Amino acid sequence: MPITYTSGEQVEVYRFSIPVTVGVPLLALFVQVFVPLRFPKFAVYFDLPLLVTIFFAMARRNPISGLLTGGVIGLAQDMLGHNPIGLYGISKTIVGYGASSLGAKLDVENVGARFLVTLGFYLVHAAVYFTVARGLVSLNLNWSWSRGVFAGLANAALGVVLYFFLDKFKQRT
């Protein structure tokens, strides 16, 4: 039974099998690029690779593994677009690091905490992406709080459901 106390010494650390570690991010990327062909708004409001990054980071509770997971997933996402490689990579590296650091300190096993953490990290991700894209790459982007919060809520709701299923793949260390 996972311990959901906030003490760093008592929190449960999980690991995942290699097929899950490789397959789940790949599946998330696949769904992310395929579903918009039928539902174009999906790409506007949902970011499945981000949810997978947050989940793995929070479950492993290891900042280095979190940032590497986020970095790899983000770079793979960059490779599927046409913008310079590294925009999603940087954003998801920071999110992976933050989520795993938070997971090591806070109880992130219950639905409410997961919802809030996902919402928060979605906004962090959007803000980092926006800053890097405008500051480094000079992309012409517009920041919209309403869209950001709405997409954050949508991702958080989807994340709670997704984490429930991904919990089945957890293995205790």
Place this chain on the structure above:
Amino acid sequence: MESVLGRYRNLIILVGVLFLQVLGLAVQVKRGPSAGEGTRLIRVWAVGAITPFERSLIWVENGGSTLWHNYFYLRGVRAENRELKAQIEQMRLEQVRLSEDAAQARRLQSLLAFKEQYIQKTVAAQVIGSSGSDLSRIIYIDKGEHDGLKRDMAVITANGIVGKVLLVYPSVAQVLLISDQSSGVGAILEKSRLQGVLRGTPNGEVVLERVMSDETVPQGETVLTSGGDQIFPKGLPVGTVTHVGNGKDLFLNIKVKPAADLSKLEEVLVLVEKQERQAVADDSAREKAADILAQRLPGVPDKPADAAAATPGAESAPAADKTAPNTKVAGNPAVAGPKATGDSAATSAPLKSATPKPATPQSKPAPATASKPAAKSPAMPPPTAPQPSGDDANPH
């Protein structure tokens, strides 16, 4: 020192990883547009890992859809068939008018020694994926280098332009949509002939830039490609103007609704070969709209058989004429038979077959160029023009 490194190990690694990525970004930004080619090798891994699954899923989806639509769900096909036939009739009339206009344009262009771009060869491709991000409006198609695709080839649908090929992999290609903010297409307004540059916006809209604010652009005006970008041939439909407002720097802010539905693309055409050649006027005889109309309109009412027999010279008219429903009006065999005209012609045929055809000394097979006088005549079949040619006797 070691304790400091140990204490901030995670943070140091984070900074290191971020630094490497920022460095990579900086290199790509410095290289500019050619960076796409530089990162091609890296991108091909991700594309290679994802696209086989997309292809498989599309294949299964198409198979299921074909099975359902072609074998199970055939309700209303007869009615639809009737409607389509009627539509074809209408379109044939329209086509004749347009071909006349086109011929006239070609004649004028040849006079002015204009050069035109023709679409020589296209490759049909299936859309199999997207970038998965609204900040990178691209699609993936299932054709690549093996199919002759190259960078900067135009991608279109029957409705309008879609985008251009950005990166080409062995069996997949990445297409930049016209709604992406990094795209640019030379465009011209159909009626006012004002030229501008079509660009995407961060929120996925398409705008026409560089049109001066003192110009008048009505809503609903059609936007076409101007050919100025050397990617899209001139005259392809782009979209329609949906909103006109004042923009910045003395230019209008013109929003355009793309003619092709960019959010629901399934199949596209890639223009793999264009040819530029001088316009040549084609002076061969063409079918006029009036000719076709004349065939469909009812003729003079029936005369009694004995009256027809009593008409001088009636016996010289071939007997086959009585059974030839669609007597040619202007000697254009291409449209004379009921096969070419469809149901509506068949229904009007009895009226025409009974039209009296007095044989006159001038009765002979009408030459191909006879269409011109006929076009000037009213849209009714001339009752005194018998067509005793063998073609007429055999409607097929």
